[in-house]
Amino acid sequence: MRERDGTLVFVEVRSRAATGHGGAAASVGPAKQRSLVFAARHYLSRLATPPPCRFDVVAIDGERLEWLRGAFDAS
Numbered sequence: 001m002r003e004r005d006g007t008l009v010f011v012e013v014r015s016r017a018a019t020g021h022g023g024a025a026a027s028v029g030p031a032k033q034r035s036l037v038f039a040a041r042h043y044l045s046r047l048a049t050p051p052p053c054r055f056d057v058v059a060i061d062g063e064r065l066e067w068l069r070g071a072f073d074a075s
Contacts, residue, residue: 002051005052006051006052007052007053007054008044008050008051008052008054009053009054009055010036010039010040010054010055010056011056011057011058012028012032012036012056012057012058012071013057013058013060014028014057014058014059014060015059015061016059016060016062017062018061018062023061024057024059024060024061025057025059025066025068025071028071028072033055033072037074040055040074053074054069055070055071055072055074056070056071057071057072
C-alpha cells in the first residue's frame with residue numbers, strides 16, 4: 001500500500017487467538033523481519049526509482065486489533 005506522501009508500506013498481518021506466547025506482534029521476531037526485508041528488497045530492485053518505505057505490523061489478538069506503524073527498520 002502507499003501513503004499519500006508516496007511512502008510504500010509493507011504490512012505483515014499476524015493473528016493469535018490467545019496472548020499466551022507474547023501475542024501476535026511478538027511473533028514478528030528477527031528472523032521474520034529479515035525475511036520481510038529480503039522480500040521487500042527483491043520487489044524494490046525491479047523499480048527504477050524506489051520510493052521511501054516503511055514496515056508495519058497489524059497484530060490481531062482475539063478481538064483486539066493493533067496497527068503498529070514503523071514496527072521495524074530494514075537495517
